[in-house]
Amino acid sequence: MAFLSVLLLGASFAVGSLPLGHWLLSRMGVDPRVNNAHNLGVENVLRRVGPGLAAASAALDFAKxxxxVLMASALGSPELCVLAALAAYLGHLNPPRFLYGQTPPRGRGNLVLLGVLAGLSVAGGLSLWLTVLPVVVYAAAIGFWGYVSAATLAGLLVFAGLVALSPLGIPAKLGALGLLIAATWRFKENLGRILDRTEPRFGEDVPVAGKRADQVVAAFMIHPMTLENFWESRRFAWMKPLVERGVISEASVRQMAENLRPMKVGELHGIKTAGGKEIRCYLLSSPLLPDVFRDQPELATRRAIEGARLAQELGAEVFGLGAFWSVVGNKGVDVQTAVPDITITNGGAYTSGTIKAAIPGILDHFQQTGRDLKQATAGIVGANGVVAFGIARTIAPQVGKVIMIGRDLERLERSAATLRRAARDTEIVTTTSYDTLREADLIFSATSDPNPVIFPQHVKPGAWIFDEGRPADADESVREVPGVRLIPGGVVRPPGGMTSNIDLQFGEGAVPACLAETLIIAATGEHDRKSLGPQTLTENINFFVEQADRLGFTVVD
Structure with a gap:
């Protein structure tokens, strides 16, 4: 008897794991992974493939x-039937990879749950009210909240409670509790989205790439710059008072952040180009803090790849890497190789373009204050980098002296030799010391350092600082130096009235240039213009500057 019970539970798991709906859609030429916006779900399949295929797929899941449960009922044990229901649900949630030949789709399993409840009421020996009431609660919760995940958990909570109060044995009670726990774990990300107000409600029209000619969908990867930014997400905000009281250590929060897979934390709404095309953008995050990118580059690259896969599942056609994500995996090359079916960009071309567009205005305003550019000294911080060296190349012919600051003096000297040939009348100095900035009238900074590198002792009164670093290279205390003007670089205002549920730290209605590049690629469909690797083509820089102007993007200066 015991052996047969174990055999039936194994068979229930096997039946539950069969990807029948996935196979059906695949045979009909539909990729369920691409054609659903928020993981598999009958309403998403209905929206994308029509009622016929959606009904057939739902019926197959119900049948599983x-x-x-019908197989388990052969032994006449209600307790075994409930355990079989749990086994089938676990099989659906965790099917063996060999059945798919790739990463299994993360189905919700609502139709499987409905099937096991029907089986328990018909053949499992459970009373009708014990199985019908949870379905009634589920339907009521859908109507009240509109969230499928919350409604499912509400229905399973009622089921587990009713079974706990029934005369059924311990195995049945544990099986019902197991269903609730398994569903809660499956829906943990959906619950986080509900807290962050980014989870779509039942029946809501979710944007998907290619669905509408006047709408495109992109995704962008962000991360907290500080622990304070970490608390901005509602799903983590409850932890802040516990850390402040010492109940949870900051180290444990950081460790938790390193173990979290990418998640959807926000959306950009209201972006509409001058030609009337709407751009929707999902904001994704794996909440790694800046020091992790420096100390654990392999982890950061793995998370970026997972983020690209999530972006594809959400229906985006372009995925942008923001802040320190832009430098992982050989500046996005490894991410694109791992996820070839979605366009990846690190945003470098338009970032360079915004700088190129902003510098003439900055230099003109500087001269309008009565200062002579030919007598001015310009400091270039992060001059080993492509962006900062591009700035140096632009301004070198226009100033009297350029101080190039970087970590690799040998590389700096090679770059300086190039500048000296192009600007023979300009004095070019290379150094690794920030103290030399004290001479600079103009400071242009573009590093990838996670912490500020420019402090008051490095800045002379009246200096102008163009800070392209993300996070900022100039410490806030620099503003206390008399006469200093701090100008944030690479900030763009998209067309239309953009709104966001989270603060991107660039001012109301503004985004970083790397995000704007992601939006421009989506709007123009020019996927070959993506920025990957350390090199940035001049023709691509010019393309983004021209297209930004055509679409209605404006550089904030």
């Missing part, structure tokens, strides 16, 4: 749960 029903058949699993």
């Amino acid at each position: 749960g029903f058949v699993a």
Whole structure:
């Protein structure tokens, strides 16, 4: 008897794990992974493939749960039937990879749950009210909240409670509790989205790439710059008072952040180009803090690849890497190789373009204050980098002296030799010391350092600082130096009235240039213009500057 029970539970798991709906859609030429916006779900399949295929796929999932319970009922044990229901659901949530030949789709399993409830009421020996009431609660919760995940958990909570109060044995009670726990774990990301107000409600029209000619969908990867930014997400905000009281250590929060896979934390709404095309953008995050990118580059690259896969599942056609994500995996090359079916960009071309567009205005305003550019000294911080060296190349012919600051003096000297040939009348100095900035009238900074590198002792009164660093290279205390003007670089205002549920730290209605590049690629469909690797083509820089102007993007200065 015991052996047969174990055999039936194994069979229930096997039946539940069969990817029948996935196979059906695949045979009909539909990729369920691409054609659903928020993981598999009958309403998403209905929206994308029509009622016929959606109904067939739903019926197959329902049948899996029903058949699993029907097989277990052969032994006449209600307790075994409930355990079989749990086995079938676990099989659906965690199918063996060999059945798919790739990463299994993360189905919700609501139809499987409905099938097991039907099986328990028909063949499992459970009373009708014990199985019908949870479905009634589920339907009521859908109507009240509109969230499928919350409604499912509400229905399973009622089911587990009713079974706990029933005369059924301990195995049945544990099986019902197991269903609730398994569903809660499956829906943990959906619950986080509900807290962050980014989870779509039942029946809501979710944007998907290619669905509408007047709408495109992109995704962008962000991360907290400080622990304070970490608390901005509602799903983590409850931890802040516990850390402040010492109940949870900051180290444990950082460790938790390193173990979290990418998640959807926000959306950009209201972006509409001058030609009337709407751009929707999902904001994704794996909450790694800046020091992790420096100390654990392999982890950061793995998370970026997972983020690209999530972006594809959400229906985006372009995925942008922001802040320190832009430098992982050989500046996005490894991410694109791992996820070839979505366009990846690190945003370098338009970032360079915004700088190129902003510098003439900065230099003109500087001269309008009565200062002579030919007598001025310009400091270039991060001059080993492509962006900062591009700035140096632009301004070198226009100033009297350029101080190039970087970590690799040998590389700096090679770059300086190039500048000296192009600007023979300009004195070019290379150094690794920030103290030399004290001479500079103009400071242009573009590093990838996670912490500020420019402090008051490095800045002379009246200096102008163009800070392209993200996070900022100039410490806030620099503003206390008399006469200093601090100008944030690479900030763009998209067309239309953009709104966001989270603060991107660039001012109301503004985004970083790397995000703007992601939006421009999506709007123009020019996927070959993506920025990957350390090199940035001049023709691509010019393309983004021209297209930004055509679409209605404006550089904030």
